[in-house]
Structure formats: structure tokens, C-alpha cells
Amino acid sequence: MMDIIMNISSAVFLLIGSFLCVSGGVGILRFPDLFTRMHAAGVTDTLASAMILTGLMLQNPDGLVILKLIIILLMTLFISPTASHALARAAMINGLKPMLDKPADHEGGMSSKT
Amino acid sequence: MRHTVYLSLMLAIFWLLNSGHFSLLMISLGILSIFFVLYIAHRMDVLDHESQPLHLTLKLPAYLVWLIKEIILSNITVVKHIWFDNKAISPAMQVINISQATDVGKVIYANSITLTPGTVSVELEGGKITVHALLSESLKKLEAGEMDRRVTELEK
Amino acid sequence: MLTAAIIAILVVMIMAITRAIMGPTLYDRILAVNMFGTKTVLLISVLGFAMGRPEFLDIAIVYALINFISVIAVLRHSDKSIFKTTQADKKSMQRHS
Structure with a gap:
């Protein structure tokens, strides 16, 4: 009985994770500029990874494997914000301007919603 | 020691x-x-309260639970916009004041902003964070300052 | 279910590669490569389970670290002036400003 519940919940977690992964991939193709694409990549980096790794944890109730999966999860959650912050900052410093929705308030402003 | x-x-x-x-x-x-x-x-010389924030140990779990809830909610919003109306996004950028006193608190706040999809902290300088958001509503939510208040409570 | 997850991750990796090829700026490519790397970590762990060899998780940990280091290294490098003046970057900056 316990096994069936574990299997079903693991399958549900894996499916939700896969769906979120694909959503992030679609977002990275459909969004118009770098900064908005970064938000789409954020979806795959946070919740999708967490869901898939949780699904794997439920597959195998063996202590060492679960601890290693938790280490991978923590690493992803610590690394991904740092990497996206560094990316956004480097892009800003090197002069890439984000596309903004508001009417531009300075000379030769950005294009509005396309 | x-x-x-x-x-x-x-x-x-x-x-x-x-x-x-x-x-x-x-x-x-x-x-x-x-x-x-x-x-x-x-x-x-990196062994200090910044590399190992031991004083946060007791308060961190409650904040993490709240943060996970927040991450799930904003994920749902962003995924909705990816699939259904990706023309309805309103990218915005704004400088937001922060109320944390210590560097650890500031870093936790900036990381939490980046960790929730839909908002990315671009620059952290002094008492101000430049935030880029996918939707201008999420910027308004940040300005209302619930996350700010929770992180400030954390570092006391 | 593991098969479905593997297929989904592979599809996302193809999408990331498409973005990396399309560009248009250097930073889009770095973002796509970073995403490709995190998906590789997931793929290695799921594959380890599908093949019944949980030792793969160690490789996944190492790959996560290498991926982070490489992204940060490329970004540090891009602060220097070498990358700044690629043609696509110039075009994109003109378009946006």
C-alpha cells in the first residue's frame, strides 16, 4: 500500500516537474528580450528542478541517495540566483538595455510593448 | 572558535x-x-558570522517555508504568462529601498528576490536594490515590503 | 515516468540550444548555456535512476559545480573589452537604445 502511494506521488512530482521544465524552455524561446527570458529560465531552475528531484527522492527510500539528492537540490537553489544576478549585472554594465513597458522617460527611449 | x-x-x-x-x-x-x-x-580570513550565519539557525526554517510558498505562487503566475498571454507582460525596472542593516540580511533579501521567478535583482548598492520584473504588479508587491519585513525580522 | 522526465529534459535541452544558436546577444547565449548545464545535472540524476545506478549522483554534483564556475568565468571574461564589440551585440544595442 505504502509502495503504491509512493510510486503515484513520485510520478505526479516527475510529471509536474517535466511540465514546468518544458514551460521554461518555451518561455526562453517566446519571450522578447534577455531580461524577460531570464525569468523563464528561473522557472526551470527553481521549482522544476525541485519537483523532479523530489520525485526521484520518493522513488528510492535509501538514506544516502536521498541525502545526495538534497545536496544537489540545495546547490541548484544556491547557484541559480547567483548566476542570474551575475548575468543581469554583466549585461547591464556592458550596456544592454532592458525592454520596458512604461513610456520611456529618457532620450531615445526603449521600445514599448511589441 | x-x-x-x-x-x-x-x-x-x-x-x-x-x-x-x-x-x-x-x-x-x-x-x-x-x-x-x-x-x-x-x-x-573567511571564518566569521557571514560565511556561517549560526545566529539565523532558529529563525530560518519559518522564513524558508514562507519563501517556498512564495516561489510556488510566482512560478504559477510566470508559467501562466508563458503559455497563455505572453503579450500581456509588462517588464519594468525600479530601484527599491531596503531596510536591512547587515550585509547578510541584504544578501538574503537580494537572493530571495532573484529566487522567486518574475523578479531579478540586478544591482545591490548601499541601501538600494535595482529590480527587474516581468510584471509590474510583482514590483508593487515588493514595494509593499512583506518580504523586506520578514528578512529584517530574521536578522534581529 | 522516468522516461517521460528524460524526454521532457531532452526537449528543453534542444530548446536551450536553439536559443544559444539564435542569439541575438552574447548574454542570451550565456543564459541558454547555463540553462543547458542545469538541465544536464537533472538529466544525469534521472538517468542514474533509470539505469539503476545511483552512483551517477556524484557526477551530477560535480557537474553542478563546474557549470557554475564556467558561467561565472565567462561573465568575468566578458567584462573585459574582448567580447563587448561583437556585431550582434552592437546591433542589439542600437535596436534597444
């Missing part, structure tokens, strides 16, 4: 987790590398 003990404990656990062998050779190699890392850490 407290931080040294804590770091060596963490390193020992990490070594045992990753090796899984308990032979004499492996254990002695592990102890050797732990001492090596401790030596490097002392030389670099």
Missing part, C-alpha cells in the same frame, strides 16, 4: 556522505583534507 568547529563538523559530514567508505586510509585522507581546508579558510 565556534565557527571553526562548525565548519570542520560540516566538512566531516560532507566527506562521509560523499565517500561512504570507512577504511583507515579514507578516514585519514578525509581528516587531512579537512585540516587543509581549515588552514586555507583561516588564511583567507
